[in-house]
Amino acid sequence: MRIKIYKKEGISMANNTKGRRDFMGMALGGFTALGGIGALYAMKRTWDPLPSVKAAGFTTIDLKDAQENVLVVEKWRGKPIFILKQSADMLANVKEEDKKRLINIGDAHYIVCVGLCTHLGCIPGYDAAEKSFLCACHGGTYDSLASVTKAPPPRGLDIPPFKVDGTKLVLGETGPEYEKMLADGTTLKV
Amino acid sequence: MKELKIFGIVAVFTLILYWGVEPFAHSQMHKHVKGADLVYNGAADIAECEQSKKEMKKTFWADVEKIAALKGDAAAGEASYAMCAGCHMEGAANMGGVIPPSLEHAGAIYDKNFLIALIKDPAIATNVDHKYADTMTHPMGSIKTMVTEAQDIANVVAYLQAKKAGEVTPKEAYVEACSRCHANRYGKLTQLGEIPKTKSNIATGKDIDAMKYQEKVATEEASLANYLGKLPPDLSIMIRARSEHFLHTFIEDPQSQLTGTAMPRTGLNKEGMEKVFAYLEETGDPSKPLREETGPKVLIFFLIFTALAFLWKKSMWKGHH
Amino acid sequence: MAHFEKAKNLNEWMDQRLAVNTLKKVMNTEYWIPKNINFLWAMGMVLAATFGILLISGIFLLMYYQPNVNTAFDSVNYTIMSEVGYGWLWRHVHGVGASVVFLIIYIHMFTGIYYGSYKKGRELIWLSGMGLFVAFSAEAFSGYMLPWGQMSYWAGMVITNLFSGGGLHADFLVEWIRGDYVPGQAFLSRFFMLHVLLIPLAIIGLIVLHFGSLRIPHVNNQDGEEFDFAEAAELYKAGKVKESKVIPFSPVFLSKDVLVMGVYFIFFFYLVFYHFEFAMDPVNFDPANGLKTPAHIYPEWYFLWSYEILRPFSTNIGLIAFAIAQVIFLALPFLDRSPNVAPASRRGLFKYWFWAMLIDMMILTFMGKLPPAGIWSTIGLIAALTFMALWVALPIITSREKKL
Numbered sequence: 068m069r070i071k072i073y074k075k076e077g078i079s080m081a082n083n084t085k086g087r088r089d090f091m092g093m094a095l096g097g098f099t100a101l102g103g104i105g106a107l108y109a110m111k112r113t114w115d116p117l118p119s120v121k122a123a124g125f126t127t128i129d130l131k132d133a134q135e136n137v138l139v140v141e142k143w144r145g146k147p148i149f150i151l152k153q154s155a156d157m158l159a160n161v162k163e164e165d166k167k168r169l170i171n172i173g174d175a176h177y178i179v180c181v182g183l184c185t186h187l188g189c190i191p192g193y194d195a196a197e198k199s200f201l202c203a204c205h206g207g208t209y210d211s212l213a214s215v216t217k218a219p220p221p222r223g224l225d226i227p228p229f230k231v232d233g234t235k236l237v238l239g240e241t242g243p244e245y246e247k248m249l250a251d252g253t254t255l256k257v
Numbered sequence: 258m259k260e261l262k263i264f265g266i267v268a269v270f271t272l273i274l275y276w277g278v279e280p281f282a283h284s285q286m287h288k289h290v291k292g293a294d295l296v297y298n299g300a301a302d303i304a305e306c307e308q309s310k311k312e313m314k315k316t317f318w319a320d321v322e323k324i325a326a327l328k329g330d331a332a333a334g335e336a337s338y339a340m341c342a343g344c345h346m347e348g349a350a351n352m353g354g355v356i357p358p359s360l361e362h363a364g365a366i367y368d369k370n371f372l373i374a375l376i377k378d379p380a381i382a383t384n385v386d387h388k389y390a391d392t393m394t395h396p397m398g399s400i401k402t403m404v405t406e407a408q409d410i411a412n413v414v415a416y417l418q419a420k421k422a423g424e425v426t427p428k429e430a431y432v433e434a435c436s437r438c439h440a441n442r443y444g445k446l447t448q449l450g451e452i453p454k455t456k457s458n459i460a461t462g463k464d465i466d467a468m469k470y471q472e473k474v475a476t477e478e479a480s481l482a483n484y485l486g487k488l489p490p491d492l493s494i495m496i497r498a499r500s501e502h503f504l505h506t507f508i509e510d511p512q513s514q515l516t517g518t519a520m521p522r523t524g525l526n527k528e529g530m531e532k533v534f535a536y537l538e539e540t541g542d543p544s545k546p547l548r549e550e551t552g553p554k555v556l557i558f559f560l561i562f563t564a565l566a567f568l569w570k571k572s573m574w575k576g577h578h
Numbered sequence: 579m580a581h582f583e584k585a586k587n588l589n590e591w592m593d594q595r596l597a598v599n600t601l602k603k604v605m606n607t608e609y610w611i612p613k614n615i616n617f618l619w620a621m622g623m624v625l626a627a628t629f630g631i632l633l634i635s636g637i638f639l640l641m642y643y644q645p646n647v648n649t650a651f652d653s654v655n656y657t658i659m660s661e662v663g664y665g666w667l668w669r670h671v672h673g674v675g676a677s678v679v680f681l682i683i684y685i686h687m688f689t690g691i692y693y694g695s696y697k698k699g700r701e702l703i704w705l706s707g708m709g710l711f712v713a714f715s716a717e718a719f720s721g722y723m724l725p726w727g728q729m730s731y732w733a734g735m736v737i738t739n740l741f742s743g744g745g746l747h748a749d750f751l752v753e754w755i756r757g758d759y760v761p762g763q764a765f766l767s768r769f770f771m772l773h774v775l776l777i778p779l780a781i782i783g784l785i786v787l788h789f790g791s792l793r794i795p796h797v798n799n800q801d802g803e804e805f806d807f808a809e810a811a812e813l814y815k816a817g818k819v820k821e822s823k824v825i826p827f828s829p830v831f832l833s834k835d836v837l838v839m840g841v842y843f844i845f846f847f848y849l850v851f852y853h854f855e856f857a858m859d860p861v862n863f864d865p866a867n868g869l870k871t872p873a874h875i876y877p878e879w880y881f882l883w884s885y886e887i888l889r890p891f892s893t894n895i896g897l898i899a900f901a902i903a904q905v906i907f908l909a910l911p912f913l914d915r916s917p918n919v920a921p922a923s924r925r926g927l928f929k930y931w932f933w934a935m936l937i938d939m940m941i942l943t944f945m946g947k948l949p950p951a952g953i954w955s956t957i958g959l960i961a962a963l964t965f966m967a968l969w970v971a972l973p974i975i976t977s978r979e980k981k982l
Contacts, residue, residue: 091569092829095836098565102558112663113638119661126456142459260616267618267685270940277944278879279856285948286874443656490864494655498863544659544666551667552851559847563840566833573833577613577819 125239127232130177136211138193140182143227143238147182147190149213157198157211165214167253168223170244172234179236180213180224181257191224200224226254290513292506295527297371298322301510302384310386317381321374324407329415337413340403351477353396354484356448358437364414364422366430366529372414375524376404383521384512396484427539430532434523435492438481440474443493443540447474448481485519496534496541504537505530606828610811612799613825619797620838621686627839628679628846629781635672636774638665643724645770647763650726651865670850670858676718677857678846680880683711691910692932694919695798701911702791708908710784713777718878720773723766727862728872734761734769736875740900744893760868802919874949882946883939889950890959899962906969913969915977924982927975931968938964 126143128150133139135154140147153169153176169176182190189204199216200209207220214223230242248254293301299318303311344357363372374382378401380392392398404410425433428444436446445452455466482488495504506513508530511520525533538545585591593599611619642662644653658665687707690696696704719737723730738761742752757764796807805823814822825831849857856879861872877885888900918925922932938961945958 089569089572089829091565091572092833095562095565095569098562102562105558109664109667110638113641113665113668115663117657117661140459142457263616263618270936271681274879274940274943275856277940278882278947282944282947285954442652443660494863497655497858498860500860548666548670548851552847555847555851556844559840559843563837563844566837566840570833570837573830577825577830 125237128179128236128238129234130172130175130236131234133175133177136195136198138195143181148227148238149178149180149182149193149224151178151193151211151213152176153178153211160198161210161212162214165210165212165223167248167251168212168214168226170229170231170236172231178211178213179229179238180226180254182224184220185215185222185225186220222255225257227257287503290503290506292502292509292513295368295509295525295530297368297374297522297524299374301513302381305384305512305516306387314381317378318374320407321370321377324373324377324411325370327408327411329408329411329413329418331412331415331419334409334412334414334416335420337404337409338416340400341413344397351480354480355396356437356477357397359433360417360421362422362425362429362433364416364418364420365425366434366526366532367417367524368526368529369414369418371522371524371526372417373410376400376410376413379521382524384510385519385521387517388519425528425532427532427536430525430529431536434525434529434533438485438489438520439492440478441493441536441540442491444536448477449474487519489520492537492540494541496537501534504534508533606832607826608811608815609827610807610814610824611797611827611831612803612805613823614799614801614803615797616800617834617838618685618689620835621682621689623835624839624842625679625682625686626785627842628675628682629785632672632675632679633778635668635675638668639672640774645724645767647726647766647866650724650766654725655863667850670854674846674850674854674857676721677878677880678849679714680718680878682842683714684880687711687907688932688936691935692922693798693800694802694914694921694925696911697914697919698917699795700791700798703788703795704911705908706784706788706791710781710788711907712904713781713784715881717773717777717781718880720769720777722862722878723761723769724773725862726766726866728864728866728870729859729862729875731761731866731868732871732875733877734765738765740888740897744897798919800921802921804919876947879943879947882944883942884946886942886946886958887962887965889946890955890962899966903965910972913972913976915973916979916981918979918982920982926979928979931972931975934964935968938968 124144126141126148128141128148130150130152133150133152135152136157137152139150141150142148158166158176168178168180170179171177184191184202184204184207186202186205186207189202191200191202191207191209193200198211200213202208202220205219206217207215208217209220209224210216212223215221226245226248227238228241229245230237230240231244249256299314299321303314303318306314341360344352345360346357347359349357367375371382375397378386378392379397380386380389380395385395386392389395389398393401404413431441431444432446432450435441436450437448440447449470453466453470455464455470457464478488499507503514507515508523508525510522511518523529582594585594589598639654639658642653642658642665644650654669658669660666662668690704690707719733723734734756738752738755741755742748753759756762757768807824810822810824814824814826819825859878861874864872876882884900884903887903888896890896891899914928916925916928922929941957941961942965945954945961948954950958
């Protein structure tokens with residue numbers, strides 16, 4: 068926002084300052100730099116995502132009409148969200164520890180996760196016959212609980228912050244079930 | 258010192274230039290309207306109106322004074338209020354061009370004498386009677402025949418001041434006093450209320466609920482524009498589009514600033530005016546607090562900067578003069 | 579390939595490749611400025627600083643501004659002013675800066691006229707400076723369109739209508755400039771392009787020319803004295819800084835520049851935070867409405883004097899007078915027939931010409947703001963005629979000036 072004053076260190080411009088350090092110039096330069104930092108802070112804040120962007124980060128999804136083994140895709144914060152209601156045989160074929168990823172509402176079990184591959188962000192496709200996800204970009208695969216079965220993705224699909232509200236899920240708000248998933252490492256923060 | 262003299266000349270010419278272009282020119286372009294200090298006694302109305310109406314208005318406002326002197330019974334007023342609630346209710350429909358505003362805090366934000374006058378004759382009270390051959394045709398005109406007795410009017414107003422008062426937020430004041438005609442998009446308000454959150458259809462990318470809401474708003478606006486002659490402006494940034502004095506006097510008596518306007522007087526009292534202004538500042542100048550906080554810091558920075566610059570200049574110029 | 583020895587330090591490394599030490603001497607430490615100057619000589623740097631501030635605040639506004647007729651107004655007045663972190667600060671700085679820059683331009687210009695800094699070898703400095711005035715005017719006008727308020731729209735309508743040439747009825751030209759029958763999306767987009775890219779590039783080019791044309795004739799001084807810069811420079815370098823008539827740009831002249839800038843920034847930021855309505859006119863806080871002209875319509879203050887020259891006359895004469903007023907200042911070095919390079923106070927009748935011109939332009943400015951009625955339009959007409967008369971008188975006055 069202002070012309071930076073270059074600090075002169077011991078350079079003799081006029082003969083009257085030959086050999087002497089330009090203390091005042093350095094003091095002025097230093098003080099100006101402080102102002103520059105203030106200006107840089109304002110500039111950084113201008114780059115910040117807008118409050119309306121952050122406030123728009125809530126989506127409500129009604130799960131009651133979901134069908135078993137039929138992938139439903141919604142949108143939250145501009146990202147695709149996978150909702151997959153689990154059938155009995157889908158649940159039979161997965162590891163016990165991965166069942167922590169499930170959201171249980173009444174008798175039904177769901178996987179709700181961000182549909183972006185944890186490798187580099189492409190959207191994996193779901194094969195209902197195979198009951199698995201395949202990411203076309205680099206060949207990563209996930210099982211029906213969206214946990215990783217083949218590299219390169221480093222972990223299962225991330226679970227967004229959610230709150231259970233009857234048969235509805237509010238994405239963007241957090242409830243106790245989500246807090247638990249964060250605490251025991253089932254998912255990373257999205 | 259010669260430089261000081263030169264600086265003085267430059268400063269004087271700059272100040273004269275500023276004076277001519279700003280304060281002087283604006284004083285010539287905008288007549289100064291005095292305003293009535295939120296006293297609703299019809300003095301301005303009587304002065305402004307045509308000769309044939311002056312007597313009628315004098316009598317009208319004198320009657321208002323008489324009713325104001327009566328002691329109102331709030332309990333009795335509650336029964337009469339039922340006649341108001343028939344139109345002024347939650348979710349009311351458009352009646353004769355506009356949706357009747359909520360009266361939830363009417364006792365707190367409107368002036369007592371104004372409320373009395375409003376029940377006696379809405380068109381005269383709001384100073385738009387020149388638009389009507391018969392003031393009964395005002396959307397609220399029929400109240401004249403429904404609450405007729407002076408004591409009844411005093412009771413209703415007493416009821417409003419007792420039960421329809423209480424703490425009112427700036428937004429509530431705006432919604433009740435202004436928003437039936439004036440949208441405020443920065444505050445996410447339309448004439449129908451707050452803009453609801455809706456979701457797009459994921460397959461088509463289109464938000465049908467939002468479109469339906471917009472259609473309702475557009476229909477309401479068409480009705481308003483028809484009733485008033487033009488659509489009242491959105492007030493999102495009005496606080497910066499007009500001076501505070503203009504807005505104050507305009508809201509108090511629209512005719513004093515824009516003769517012939519369709520805008521009715523709102524009858525806001527001091528509290529109501531303050532709350533409405535606070536909301537207008539919220540939507541139109543929300544950075545004001547931070548601006549007033551940051552200003553002194555920046556100015557102090559440059560005062561110190563200049564002091565240091567002066568010392569640097571002195572050290573660089575030593576021996577040169 | 580030239581021969582390169584191993585450098586002993588970073589400074590020598592850079593000097594071998596970019597001649598940084600020579601550059602430093604030529605542009606800073608051995609760029610000689612006369613000592614006989616006052617703070618008005620700092621206005622050029624103040625302008626450069628203000629241009630820099632406009633550029634930087636403009637960059638941050640550009641991140642959020644939307645050049646679409648439906649969203650432009652709210653992108654400025656809602657998104658930038660209330661949502662963006664410190665958005666209001668960039669907007670205020672940019673608006674106030676755009677207005678104050680013209681105050682400094684006029685001070686800088688009239689300083690040049692007063693001290694005769696446009697004569698005898700300095701004509702190109704004057705011409706490139708006037709080119710900068712024209713470029714800044716175009717930049718200011720195009721920028722004013724962008725918020726798409728009532729003043730933006732109607733200023734756009736009126737100023738582009740000038741190009742119909744009055745009696746010539748060149749409506750096709752007006753429509754071509756607008757890209758449409760009225761100022762609309764095409765108009766907004768192209769003026770956005772001009773404001774953000776083309777004119778800033780032109781300004782930067784003209785600044786380079788302006789600085790370049792200053793080098794050989796050297797900066798003027800308070801007495802218009804012609805002296806041997808090389809001799810004065812040697813005296814300075816020998817340590818006789820008091821006797822020498824020159825000072826090096828850096829750090830001596832620069833230190834005074836910086837002091838003047840400090841005072842300027844106090845004034846500037848006071849306006850930014852506390853007193854900005856003159857620069858952000860309330861009328862432009864009404865969204866553009868093609869079906870309603872505001873009751874009081876006027877250009878920004880720095881255009882008022884030339885607006886007032888247009889107004890008192892009938893259409894065609896007004897346009898001719900207006901056109902003359904835009905270019906006549908360019909002719910100053912050539913209309914001034916006197917060889918004297920001296921302050922106006924020592925130039926006989928030119929002294930009165932200078933103050934008459936300054937006061938006349940101020941009167942034109944005041945009248946340009948007022949509604950064109952009654953006594954104001956009479957005064958405006960007299961002032962406009964005086965303006966023309968002064969320019970006719972200039973060659974006559976100066977050709978009779980006694981040689982100093």
